[in-house]
Amino acid sequence: MSDRTEQVATSDIPRPTQNLRTRVVSYFPGLAVAVLIAISAQFLSEHYGAPATLMALLLGMSLNFLSESGARTVPGIHFASRAVLRFGVALLGARVSLEVLSDLGVSLLCLVTTALACTILFAIIVGKFAGMDWRLSLLTGGAVAICGASAAVALNAVLPPRQNSDRDLALTIVAITLLSTSAMVLYPVLASHLQFDAKESGVFIGGTIHDVAQVVGAGFAMSEETGQIATLVKIVRVSLLAPTIIAVLIMVTVLGAGAGQKPQKLGQVIPGFVLGFAFLAALKSMGFLPAAAGDVANDLSRWLRLIALGAVGLKTSVKEFASIRPSHVTLALLATAFLAAFIVVGLLWYRG
Template sequence: MLDTVTRAPSQIRLLFPGLITATLVGVTAQFLSEHYGAPAMLMALLLGLALNFLSEDGSRTAPGIAFTARTVLRLGVALLGVRISVEMLGALGPGLIALTVAGVGATILCGLALARLTGRDWRFGLLTGGSVAICGASAAMAISAILPRHEKSERDLVFTVLAVTVLSTVAMVVYPMISNALGFTAIESGVFLGGTIHDVAQVVGAGFSVGQEAGETATLVKLIRVSMLAPVVLIASLAIRAKGLAASEGARPPLLPGFVLGFVALAALNSMGLIPAELAEGAALLSRWALLISIAAVGIKTSLGKMLEVGPVAIGLLVVETLFIGSFVLTGLHLLD
C-alpha cells in the first residue's frame, strides 16, 4: 500500500503529457464542433490521426496517450450506463437483439471459412473473425490468449490489432453516411453502427455523430457484442482442449471486461430509479468528455502507414470479414423492417 502511494506521483508525471495532449485535442474538437457544425468526435479523431507521431516509442506523450485510449475510454463507456435503461433494451426488441448475436456467430464462422480458402491457419481465422465480430483489439487479445502458440502468433496478433483499428476508423467515417443514405431511423442507425463497427471507441464516435439516440443505441448494441466475448472464448477454449491442443501459457484477460460490468451495473441502477437526475446528468457529461478525449487518443495511436507492411491476402481477409458483418446486419434490418 505504501509502495503504491509513493509511486503515484511518478505515475502521474509519466501519464500527464499524453493525457493533457489528448485533452487539448478534445477541447479543440469541441470548439470546431460548436463554431463550424462538424461532429466533435469526428473532429477529435481526424485531429488525432494528424498527430500520430506523438504516440511513437520513446515519445514523452506515448504512455499517457495509451492510458487515455484504454482506461479513459473504458471509464467513459461505463458511465454511459446512466443513460441506459430497460426501456431502451425493450425498444430494440428480440428481433434486433437476435440479429446482433447471430451476426457475431456468423462472422466468426466466416473468418474460419476464409482462412481455410486462402490457405491460412485456422487460428488466424478465429483470431480475425472474433476480433471483427466482437470488439476489435480487445477481442483479438483475449482470443490470442487461448490459442495454441506458434512461431507467427505475435505477428498475427499485432497485425489484427492494427488492421481492425484502421478498419474501425474508416467505418466510423463511412458508415454514418451509409446509414443516412438508407434513411435509417435513429434506432436502426444505432443497430447498424453498433452491430458492425469493430472497436468500442469508433462505435461511440460514429453513433453520436448521427445523434444522441443513435449513439446510445449503438453503444448498447456494441456492448451486447462485447458481452459475447465470454461465451466465445469459453467455447473456443473448450473446443481446443477437446482436440488435445495446448492452450497458450500465461495469464489470461478477464472474460467479461470490467467496464462492461460497470456499464451494466449503472444501467440496472438507472432502470430501478436509484440514480438521482442531477448525478445522472453529471455522469453523462463526464462520460461525454471522457469519450471525446479518448477518441482523440485512439486517433493519435492509429498509424495508417503500418498497414503497408502486411500481406495483401491477410488484409483482404479482414476486409471481407468486415464487409460480411456489415452486409449481414443490413440484410437483417431489411428483413425485420
C-alpha cells in the same frame, strides 16, 4: 507501432511502485496531448459537422511521432489509451436501461436482437474463411451490430491482446464511421423506396445505422415519428452491449477461447470496468440513478472515450495501414450489408 517499439515504449511506463506524484508528472505530457486532441475533435464536430471520433483518431495519427520510444509523452499516451478508455466504457452503463425494451414490442425486439447476434456470427464466419483473426472479426461484427465506435472500444477492451490491436481498433472505427455516414444518406432513400411506413422506417434506420448521432439525423430527417422510433431502437441496440460483453467474457475465459489460454473462473477475470458498467446499468434500470447524474456520466463517458481515441490515434502510424489487408474493410462492408438485409427481410415478414 511495431512489436519492438511497443516493448520499448512499455518500458517507459511508470511502475506501480513509483509514488503518485512521479506517476502524475510522467503521465501529464501525453495525457495533455490526448486531451487537446479531444477538444479539437469536438470543436471540429460542433462547427463543421465532422464525426468527433473520426477526427480524434485522424488528429492523433497526424501526431504519431509523439508516441515514439523515448518521448516524454509515451507514458501518458499509454495511460489514456488504456485506463481512461476503460473508465469511459464503464460510464456507458449510465445510458443503458432495460425499461426501453418493453416499449418496442416482442416481435420487433426479437428482430433487433436476432439481427445483432446473426451479424456478429456472420462476421466471425466470413472472417474465418478470409483467414482473419477471430478477435478482429468479432470486433468488426460487434461494432457493426451494436453501436459503432462505442462497441468497438468496449469489445477491444475485453478481448485477449493481439498484435497491432490499437491499429486494428483505429481502422475499424474509421471504416465504421465512413459506412455509418454513408448509411445516414442512403438508408432514408431506401426506406422510402421500400414504402416503409414511419414505424418500419424507424426500426430500419435505428436497427442498422451504427452511430447514434447519425441514427437521429437520418430518422428525424424523414419524420418526427420515424426519428423517435429510430432513437428507441438504437437505444435497444446500445442496451445489448452489456450482455454482449458478458458473452464475450464467458467465451474468452470459461471456454478458454484465447490462444493458449486455460479456462478460468469468470469471477477471477472480469475487469473492474465491466462490473462498473453493469452496476450503473442496474442502477439506471431500477430507477436509482437520477436523470441529472446519468447525463453527467454520459457526457463524461463521451469525453473520456474521445480522449482515449485520440491516444489510440497517437499510437497508430499511417504507414502501418499499408500492411492491412483489404479483407478487413471488406468485412465491415459485408457485415453492414448483411445487417441491413436482415432487418429489411424481417420487416417485410413482420408486415405480412
